[in-house]
Amino acid sequence: MxxxxxxxxPFAQHALLAAALVAVSCGLIGPFVVTRGMAxxxxxxxxxxFTGAAAGLIVANNPVTGALAGSLVVAALIAxxxxxxxxxxxxxxxxxxxxxxxGILLLGHYQGFATAATNILFGNIFGVSGSQLLILVxxxxxxxxxxxxxxxxxxxxxxDPDAAEARGVPVxxxxxxxxxxxxxxxxxxxxxxxxxxxxxxxITPAAAAQRLSASPLVVAALSVIFAVAxxxxxxxxxxxxxxxxASVFITSISxxxxxxxxxxxxxxxxxxxxxxENRHAQPHDRAYPRYEPGPTGTxxxxxxPQGDExxxxxxxxxxxxxxxxxxxxxxxxxxxxxxxxxxxxxSEKTSLQRLRHPGLRPAETPGDIPRSGxxxxxxxxx
Amino acid sequence: MTGSGGAAVALRGATLRFGHHVIWENxxxxxxxxxxxxxxxxxxxxxxxxxxxxxxxxxxxxxTVTIDGQAPRRGSAQTGYVPQQRDFDxxxxxxxxxxxxxxxxxxxLGLPLTRARQVDAAIxxxxxxxxxxxxxxxxxxxQQQRLxxxxxxxxxxxxxxxxxxxxxLDPASQHSVTTLLNAYHREHGxxxxxxxxxxxxxxxxxxRVLYVAGGHWAAGTPDAVMTTQRLSALYGTHIxxxxxxxxxxxxxxxxxxxxxxxxxxxxxxHAGHDHGAQEH
Numbered sequence: 001m002x003x004x005x006x007x008x009x010p011f012a013q014h015a016l017l018a019a020a021l022v023a024v025s026c027g028l029i030g031p032f033v034v035t036r037g038m039a040x041x042x043x044x045x046x047x048x049x050f051t052g053a054a055a056g057l058i059v060a061n062n063p064v065t066g067a068l069a070g071s072l073v074v075a076a077l078i079a080x081x082x083x084x085x086x087x088x089x090x091x092x093x094x095x096x097x098x099x100x101x102x103g104i105l106l107l108g109h110y111q112g113f114a115t116a117a118t119n120i121l122f123g124n125i126f127g128v129s130g131s132q133l134l135i136l137v138x139x140x141x142x143x144x145x146x147x148x149x150x151x152x153x154x155x156x157x158x159x160d161p162d163a164a165e166a167r168g169v170p171v172x173x174x175x176x177x178x179x180x181x182x183x184x185x186x187x188x189x190x191x192x193x194x195x196x197x198x199x200x201x202x203i204t205p206a207a208a209a210q211r212l213s214a215s216p217l218v219v220a221a222l223s224v225i226f227a228v229a230x231x232x233x234x235x236x237x238x239x240x241x242x243x244x245x246a247s248v249f250i251t252s253i254s255x256x257x258x259x260x261x262x263x264x265x266x267x268x269x270x271x272x273x274x275x276x277e278n279r280h281a282q283p284h285d286r287a288y289p290r291y292e293p294g295p296t297g298t299x300x301x302x303x304x305p306q307g308d309e310x311x312x313x314x315x316x317x318x319x320x321x322x323x324x325x326x327x328x329x330x331x332x333x334x335x336x337x338x339x340x341x342x343x344x345x346x347s348e349k350t351s352l353q354r355l356r357h358p359g360l361r362p363a364e365t366p367g368d369i370p371r372s373g374x375x376x377x378x379x380x381x382x
Numbered sequence: 383m384t385g386s387g388g389a390a391v392a393l394r395g396a397t398l399r400f401g402h403h404v405i406w407e408n409x410x411x412x413x414x415x416x417x418x419x420x421x422x423x424x425x426x427x428x429x430x431x432x433x434x435x436x437x438x439x440x441x442x443x444x445x446t447v448t449i450d451g452q453a454p455r456r457g458s459a460q461t462g463y464v465p466q467q468r469d470f471d472x473x474x475x476x477x478x479x480x481x482x483x484x485x486x487x488x489x490x491l492g493l494p495l496t497r498a499r500q501v502d503a504a505i506x507x508x509x510x511x512x513x514x515x516x517x518x519x520x521x522x523x524x525q526q527q528r529l530x531x532x533x534x535x536x537x538x539x540x541x542x543x544x545x546x547x548x549x550x551l552d553p554a555s556q557h558s559v560t561t562l563l564n565a566y567h568r569e570h571g572x573x574x575x576x577x578x579x580x581x582x583x584x585x586x587x588x589x590r591v592l593y594v595a596g597g598h599w600a601a602g603t604p605d606a607v608m609t610t611q612r613l614s615a616l617y618g619t620h621i622x623x624x625x626x627x628x629x630x631x632x633x634x635x636x637x638x639x640x641x642x643x644x645x646x647x648x649x650x651x652h653a654g655h656d657h658g659a660q661e662h
Contacts, residue, residue, distance in 0.1 A: 031475060034473075034475075035474065148492070148493060149492065150491060151492065151493050152487065152488060152489075152490055152491065152492060153488065153489055155476075155484075155488075156484045156488035159470075159484070160465070160481070162465035162466070163463060163464075163465050163485075163530070163534075164488060165439065166437045166439065166463040166465070167489045167537075168456050168458075168489045169457070169489045210473060213475070214474075214476065214477050214516075214517035215477060215480070216475055216476055217493070219475040
């Protein structure tokens with residue numbers, strides 16, 4: 001069968017559409033899964049979706065509804081058992097192992113087609129019936145709508161829960177909502193790549209996107225594009241090589257994108273660094289005021305007494321690949337890199353001068369603030 | 383506005399208990415608009431919980447609290463909050479600018495597609511232009527802290543609450559952060575309340591300190607409160623307060639090294655048998 005012929009078939013079009021929608025939801029939740037440290041929760045939910053699907057297969061010959069029920073049960077269990085990541089992960093580990101056991105027991109009693117079982121584990125979107133496909137489409141639309149609506153507060157709550165809560169974001173409720181969205185997405189992804197390979201759509205595209213940008217919106221967009229490319233690309237490839245399962249192609253494409261992103265990340269970092277340098281005639285003097293360390297760098301108390309700066313104590317250097325996460329210190333080494341704001345930066349001085357308050361004496365303030373020295377940090381409490 | 387004579391923050395007989403454990407009680411305090419107050423005390427003395435009360439995240443067990451004459455409301459735009467400093471993950475896909483923007487519209491629904499003008503102003507106010515587009519996880523503790531402050535300022539608050547803004551910063555960053563807070567406070571007349579372990583870096587610019595220990599408290603100027611007599615009374619045990627070259631060093635009777643990394647519960651036990659709350 002030619003590719004063109006297959007593409008003209010409604011079943012193929014529906015499958016591609018459903019897979020794309022599932023991939024969009026995976027791409028949207030992926031960055032949050034990574035940021036919230038919930039990769040294991042995704043895997044655990046998927047494994048339990050397997051148990052649910054096996055039960056659904058036996059009871060009603062409907063693995064999709066079963067998987068949905070299974071993953072929602074897990075979401076509820078995770079919500080009750082563990083709020084903190086460590087606690088959550090061990091709870092998931094315990095549930096996951098038990099749930100898989102039950103799933104295997106159930107499959108052992110299943111008398112139908114053997115392929116139904118492997119389809120649960122490794123996915124087969126073409127084996128999904130029309131009505132079940134409709135469920136997948138509805139799930140995908142719900143996930144996309146929820147994520148688009150609560151994107152901002154969810155991001156805030158994921159990055160900085162304390163500040164978000166003070167700002168009026170319902171952090172806990174959003175966390176629960178995200179668990180439900182996760183369960184829905186996992187159910188969908190399990191039909192495309194199978195319960196065992198859900199991570200290839202829910203994590204890998206987001207992980208690849210994070211290598212390429214630090215802007216949340218760009219990461220979200222790239223993650224969606226990568227997930228759709230892997231899902232639909234994998235399906236199209238399986239049209240050509242029909243003896244290989246689509247999930248093999250999907251996971252391969254997904255991983256190839258990840259590898260490419262890991263390789264491309266440092267190259268982009270360098271280019272970014274160049275553009276920074278070109279923008280400023282004296283990039284580091286301007287961008288990062290550089291300061292002389294104290295005489296020995298050990299004690300400010302023994303340093304020159306008047307108006308000098310406390311010694312340089314950089315707590316962390318910014319790698320030269322400033323625009324990109326995870327980069328090693330680039331080929332500029334540490335020279336000229338910022339060192340923890342040893343002295344008010346130029347821009348700070350400007351803004352201080354702009355304040356022009358009579359009581360403000362920028363020139364005097366360094367001397368006004370006593371430094372800690374050989375005696376250690378002052379004002380320790382008994 | 384009402385009742386409290388125009389105080390920015392007014393606490394009356396404020397008491398907080400968790401079960402039978404009294405965190406602090408009968409706290410009466412007026413913070414004037416534009417005042418800068420530092421909250422000091424050992425760990426476990428309820429400093430952060432006091433901020434949570436002001437943020438409307440915790441109800442008082444007894445007494446009243448008002449901000450501008452009204453009960454604190456969670457998520458109020460009048461109140462800016464800088465949470466306790468903790469480092470962001472290196473790989474966190476977020477830039478300084480995004481962090482600051484949360485302060486403007488992080489609680490709103492929808493995608494953050496518009497770029498808020500206040501964000502640039504807040505970034506400039508803290509002098510973070512040069513690294514505002516860098517991933518926050520790659521910045522130094524001091525730079526991250528500036529961005530957190532910018533986030534709190536982006537909403538143009540009238541009351542700024544900071545929880546340990548200097549914690550785990552090196553002395554240079556401590557200095558630049560205090561300078562920044564001081565400058566903003568003076569320029570905009572913002573009321574600033576911050577919790578701190580160390581009085582020394584901030585002693586020169588705070589108007590008053592509130593020292594909480596063992597369920598009791600003392601308020602007044604740093605010079606009035608940070609004395610051997612006053613703190614000994616508060617702790618119910620002998621405390622030495624020493625001033626060396628402008629540094630204020632507080633030394634406990636039993637452990638001169640100070641154990642501000644340990645829970646302060648042991649202090650609570652031997653404090654307060656014979657000393658009531660002190661009114662300035």
